[in-house]
Amino acid sequence: MTNYLEVRSLSKRFGDFTALGNISLDIAEGEFVCFLGPSGCGKTTLLRAIAGLDPQTSGTIRQKGRDVSALPPAQRDFGIVFQSYALFPNLTVADNVGYGLVSRRQDRGAIARRVSELLTLVGLPDAGPKYPAQLSGGQQQRVALARALATSPGLLLLDEPLSALDARVRLRLRHEIKALQRSLGVTTIMVTHDQEEALTMADRIVVMNHGAIEQVGTPQEIYRRPATAFVADFVGSMNFLAGTLEAADRVRIGGLSFACPAQEGLAVGSAVRLSVRPEDVRVRDLPADVANRVAVEVADLDFVGAFCRATLSVQGAAGVSLTADFSSNLMRDLGVDTGTRLDVALPPDRLRVYAA
Amino acid sequence: MSLALSTPGVRMSRDDLLMRGGLVVLAGLLLLIVGLPLWALLAKGFEDRDGKFIGLANYLAYFSTPALFNSALNSFHVALASTLIVVPLAFLYAYALTRTCLPARWLFQGISLIPIFAPSLLPGLALIYLFGTQGFFKALLGGGSIYGFDGIVIAQVFYCFPHATLILVTALATADARLYEAADVLGASKLRVFFTVTLPGAKYGLISAALVVFTLVITDFGIAKVIGGNFNVLATDVYKQVIGQQNFSMGAVVGMVLLAPAALAFVVDRLVQRKQVALLTARAVPLIPRPKLGRDLFFTLFCTLVSCGIVAILGMAIWGSLIKYWPYNLSLTWANYHFETFDANGWESYFNSLRMAAGAAIFGTALMFTGAWLNEKTRGFGAIRGAVQLLAFLPMAVPGIVLGLGYIFFFNAPGNPLNFLYATMAILVINTVAHFYTVGHLTATTALKQIDPEFEAVSASLKVPIWKTFARVTAPICLPAILDIAIYLFVNAMTTVSSVIFLYAPDTKLASVAAVNIEEAGTTAAAAALCVVIVMTSATVKALHILADRFLLGRLQAWRRR
Numbered sequence: 001m002t003n004y005l006e007v008r009s010l011s012k013r014f015g016d017f018t019a020l021g022n023i024s025l026d027i028a029e030g031e032f033v034c035f036l037g038p039s040g041c042g043k044t045t046l047l048r049a050i051a052g053l054d055p056q057t058s059g060t061i062r063q064k065g066r067d068v069s070a071l072p073p074a075q076r077d078f079g080i081v082f083q084s085y086a087l088f089p090n091l092t093v094a095d096n097v098g099y100g101l102v103s104r105r106q107d108r109g110a111i112a113r114r115v116s117e118l119l120t121l122v123g124l125p126d127a128g129p130k131y132p133a134q135l136s137g138g139q140q141q142r143v144a145l146a147r148a149l150a151t152s153p154g155l156l157l158l159d160e161p162l163s164a165l166d167a168r169v170r171l172r173l174r175h176e177i178k179a180l181q182r183s184l185g186v187t188t189i190m191v192t193h194d195q196e197e198a199l200t201m202a203d204r205i206v207v208m209n210h211g212a213i214e215q216v217g218t219p220q221e222i223y224r225r226p227a228t229a230f231v232a233d234f235v236g237s238m239n240f241l242a243g244t245l246e247a248a249d250r251v252r253i254g255g256l257s258f259a260c261p262a263q264e265g266l267a268v269g270s271a272v273r274l275s276v277r278p279e280d281v282r283v284r285d286l287p288a289d290v291a292n293r294v295a296v297e298v299a300d301l302d303f304v305g306a307f308c309r310a311t312l313s314v315q316g317a318a319g320v321s322l323t324a325d326f327s328s329n330l331m332r333d334l335g336v337d338t339g340t341r342l343d344v345a346l347p348p349d350r351l352r353v354y355a356a
Numbered sequence: 357m358s359l360a361l362s363t364p365g366v367r368m369s370r371d372d373l374l375m376r377g378g379l380v381v382l383a384g385l386l387l388l389i390v391g392l393p394l395w396a397l398l399a400k401g402f403e404d405r406d407g408k409f410i411g412l413a414n415y416l417a418y419f420s421t422p423a424l425f426n427s428a429l430n431s432f433h434v435a436l437a438s439t440l441i442v443v444p445l446a447f448l449y450a451y452a453l454t455r456t457c458l459p460a461r462w463l464f465q466g467i468s469l470i471p472i473f474a475p476s477l478l479p480g481l482a483l484i485y486l487f488g489t490q491g492f493f494k495a496l497l498g499g500g501s502i503y504g505f506d507g508i509v510i511a512q513v514f515y516c517f518p519h520a521t522l523i524l525v526t527a528l529a530t531a532d533a534r535l536y537e538a539a540d541v542l543g544a545s546k547l548r549v550f551f552t553v554t555l556p557g558a559k560y561g562l563i564s565a566a567l568v569v570f571t572l573v574i575t576d577f578g579i580a581k582v583i584g585g586n587f588n589v590l591a592t593d594v595y596k597q598v599i600g601q602q603n604f605s606m607g608a609v610v611g612m613v614l615l616a617p618a619a620l621a622f623v624v625d626r627l628v629q630r631k632q633v634a635l636l637t638a639r640a641v642p643l644i645p646r647p648k649l650g651r652d653l654f655f656t657l658f659c660t661l662v663s664c665g666i667v668a669i670l671g672m673a674i675w676g677s678l679i680k681y682w683p684y685n686l687s688l689t690w691a692n693y694h695f696e697t698f699d700a701n702g703w704e705s706y707f708n709s710l711r712m713a714a715g716a717a718i719f720g721t722a723l724m725f726t727g728a729w730l731n732e733k734t735r736g737f738g739a740i741r742g743a744v745q746l747l748a749f750l751p752m753a754v755p756g757i758v759l760g761l762g763y764i765f766f767f768n769a770p771g772n773p774l775n776f777l778y779a780t781m782a783i784l785v786i787n788t789v790a791h792f793y794t795v796g797h798l799t800a801t802t803a804l805k806q807i808d809p810e811f812e813a814v815s816a817s818l819k820v821p822i823w824k825t826f827a828r829v830t831a832p833i834c835l836p837a838i839l840d841i842a843i844y845l846f847v848n849a850m851t852t853v854s855s856v857i858f859l860y861a862p863d864t865k866l867a868s869v870a871a872v873n874i875e876e877a878g879t880t881a882a883a884a885a886l887c888v889v890i891v892m893t894s895a896t897v898k899a900l901h902i903l904a905d906r907f908l909l910g911r912l913q914a915w916r917r918r
Contacts, residue, residue: 074819
């Protein structure tokens, strides 16, 4: 894999405020990368620095081996789609898509062919003569995508492209954009604050917080093995139980002791947080010798539709509670209700330990 | 590494260079047409008649001469009285327009705007016809005289009314219906709702209207000139010092004294408006008034009365201009419209006005819109952008007569290479553009802020030069605002007296100035006739603008339709 984009020690400061602190990142050719993080984490700032729209304070950016750090946007090679679409309202859809082609002095026929090809690509073959205001939000976003792709850029930048759309359209467009990106093989960076969007679309996710990268990894890695408590908390839901590391592979919480993967970076005796995802709490068919068995009482049940999110108060550790996802089947089969007492297990390989 | 640690600063693209270049040119231009003339005026106040520096001597002389200092007090009294009358009237009128079920609302709204299209001396002339030495209703004054304080205040009320009404209509139109529903549900009385919801909501509008009226009155020249009699105010003092006594230094001092309250009012208004923005960010449900017989009847009556007053003053000016010999021979005649019998320039001054207004509208709009665009869209370059912003805001705080005086000192200075502009049509156009720069700049900036800020980023990513996007996208989208600016400039150029009164040459005399001259020579009827021609012209242009907005723009801008 060759690196298409190399970001090195990139920083961006506004006065005393550090928007980006010493970011380094490699992106391979053809990869779909998501910048994920809460608002204000610096993900859009990083995207705009890569585009040259808001230049970095220090650091370098190389694109396809070329140092573009000091180049203005017009001299870099990218197409961009904004949350607001930024379609030119006074131009027809065809003129919008062809906007970047006209200035390249191609002949009219060639431009028209390319425009109709692109509109077909994004599934709007007949929208050409319409004005943007006559299209729905989802259609406008597709036109914006077609316009960004028209000049066949080497890098496609998507700045929260789906967040202005309603849920149903958003779901459909996720798949379409992903499929389109795969078929064109264009290196793509998408900024989003929606973890589900990042998990379903990205080849790799860059989780950011406070202007720094928390973790870079595939969606599975990010979800299964969050590197920091922030990532664990931000992506998906997570239980955090305060305790003490009593051995390299054991955590004590109240009167209970839990087996966990061996920890290297944490000192025995230090305060830690033990984490487990609600869906990883095992309930059914517990073998007699199952590790980390805990007796709990169902304190509360929230009906979420496909499943119930249960709040379990842990017996033997006062004040400790745990949330777990119970499927409808499980609820029916075990007759779970508020007040029910049962045993659950926390599979050691699904536990993560973070410094408190 | 050491390179990376220092701020690298992205290399500039051709677009960046172009825009920065444009901005520097704009800053230079504004400095030339706003900054330096004002500087020249400031400097002049410290010189004696021969141009020697004498420090504060002129100012000492000014404040120790009761005749001069009295004018400042007079100006203040007139402005205060006018403000106290206009603002409540305009508030009730605006309330009627926005919060009641007023019949024929468009008509009342239209009538309230009439004074905007008239030179300020028109109401003065109409009052002379009605209450002057030979006025119809002179007896009503019971031995008093319309010339002086009373006349000025009445005429100013007419002249300032639309400005205050426009501001208050905007302030009252942005009401949140939910606040009223909440007050209703909580059982508040109508009076309590008015004092706890309506008035606080319009608070900033009221302050703004009061400041605008105060400034308009204190800086106006035409009304005091026509109906002031021996009642001197600052604006007429500047004129007398400069034109009458050729005492330019004292004129400059009076100008600076006049500048102070106007600038102060301007600063306060900006501070107040900054607060109002924060007030409007909440999402409001628009309030739609429901019929209520008693209230609607009262306000219809009130608006009818006020409208009658406005129409009466305009009607008086029109009638007076058509009468043979007031008040002895009331038969009608066109004789007063044969301007060549009253003024050497005849109708030529009217055509000069048209030329000047068209020039100001075309060049001014192009400059203001392009300038606002450069200032909004240039990346970085904060110092120059700040300077442009300041120079663009300055004219709002400067009374026209003060700016005009600054123009004499600056452009007529012997060493100035721009001296050739003096006494040409060009300097009248330049002066008018400079005088009304702020509103055009603000209108353009507001329009530009409303369009997507990423257009430039998109065109950069598509490798399209920024000026191409300006021409193909930005300017067409802002066409309504561009037209607004052009019309605003045209109407103001037609009616303005104050700033151009020092700058015309015999062959570039404007209609509004000619009206002042004719009136000075004692021919009220012909002066009224000239004012009527100006009103008709600017009102017609405005009507055409409304029609164009409704029909032509609708067709040109099909993309706005869903």
